[in-house]
Amino acid sequence: MAQQIEIWGGIECTLNRVGPHRWDQLNWNGHYQRLDDLNRIVDLGIKTLRYPILWERWEGESDWSWLDQRLERIQELGIRPIAGLVHHGSGPPGAELTEPGFVTRLAAFADRVAQRYPWIVDYTPVNEPLTTARFCALYGHWYPHQRSDRSFARALVYQCLGTMRAMQAIRAHQPLARLVQTEDLGKTHSVPALRYQADFENRRRWLSLDLLCGRVSLGHPFYRTLCQAGLQNELALLVSQPCAPT
Numbered sequence: 001m002a003q004q005i006e007i008w009g010g011i012e013c014t015l016n017r018v019g020p021h022r023w024d025q026l027n028w029n030g031h032y033q034r035l036d037d038l039n040r041i042v043d044l045g046i047k048t049l050r051y052p053i054l055w056e057r058w059e060g061e062s063d064w065s066w067l068d069q070r071l072e073r074i075q076e077l078g079i080r081p082i083a084g085l086v087h088h089g090s091g092p093p094g095a096e097l098t099e100p101g102f103v104t105r106l107a108a109f110a111d112r113v114a115q116r117y118p119w120i121v122d123y124t125p126v127n128e129p130l131t132t133a134r135f136c137a138l139y140g141h142w143y144p145h146q147r148s149d150r151s152f153a154r155a156l157v158y159q160c161l162g163t164m165r166a167m168q169a170i171r172a173h174q175p176l177a178r179l180v181q182t183e184d185l186g187k188t189h190s191v192p193a194l195r196y197q198a199d200f201e202n203r204r205r206w207l208s209l210d211l212l213c214g215r216v217s218l219g220h221p222f223y224r225t226l227c228q229a230g231l232q233n234e235l236a237l238l239v240s241q242p243c244a245p246t
Contacts, residue, residue: 018142026052032066035073042077049074050082050124050180053117055109059092064116071117082122082180085110085166086159088132090143097136097144098154103162110166114173122180122246125166129159130208131184153229160211161234164243178246183208211235214242 026032041049051074053067074081086106090097095105110125126132132142133156140147146155163179170177185205190198203221210216216223217239226235 022056024057026054026057035069038070038073038077038079042079046079048080048082048122050084052087053083053085053113054087054089055085055095055106056089056092058113059105059109071120075119080122081120082124083113083117083120084127085113085123085125086132086162087127088135088142090132090136097132097158098146098151100158102158103165106162107165107169111169111172114170114177118173121174121176122178123167123170124180124182125163126159127182128184128208129156129163130205132159149225150229153226153231156208157211157226157229157231157234157238160208160238160243163212164238164241167243168241179212179243181209181212181245209245211238212242213244214239 031037051070058064058067071081091102091105095102106125110123114120133152136142136144137146137155138149138152144151146152163181167177167179183205187205188198188201207216207222210220210222216226216235223235
């Protein structure tokens with residue numbers, strides 16, 4: 001008997017800031033103007049689609065008719081959506097990735113989404129939190145353009161805590177809601193002289209998932225580093241209320 005494989009897809013939905021500029025990939029690729037993109041996606045055999053309900057785009061927006069129309073079409077086509085709320089971004093203006101307010105505002109937005117679309121079951125509140133923390137707060141490429149171990153640690157932990165709080169808010173409206181977590185788990189290789197760095201990178205690549213699963217406590221290789229960034233209470237919350245991906 002042949003095995004049936006469900007094909008997954010995703011619409012590129014990055015909305016990030018570089019300096020004073022905000023880059024909205026849905027605008028650049030033209031999806032805002034093309035409802036029939038969804039028909040073409042179905043023609044490819046895709047049954048599950050990660051779809052953008054981006055926090056940066058919709059927080060404070062009173063007219064959600066564009067989203068209503070797209071999600072209604074998704075239902076008509078029999079696609080199962082995975083709602084993406086943050087994708088390589090840092091939230092709307094005033095939501096700082098390295099500050100606790102990121103958590104509360106993301107949870108409030110997730111609550112609004114789940115209340116409006118209670119039929120959606122699958123969510124990715126924050127896409128690739130480790131990657132986003134690296135590019136925003138360690139390498140300085142994306143807003144807030146910080147470059148320190150402390151800012152990286154805070155950005156990563158607040159994204160994971162925001163994911164946990166967002167899922168709690170969503171499950172108040174949809175108890176069966178599932179966390180579909182994404183992360184870049186690429187393995188690092190090196191010449192012998194740089195083996196120490198490769199070993200570090202390969203341990204760190206699992207850190208966001210360890211945080212969500214409540215595994216970062218005393219004895220974890222990154223526990224002391226995160227505590228040095230003043231995150232003891234946040235780590236305790238993640239340990240006491242784990243939010244493991246489904």
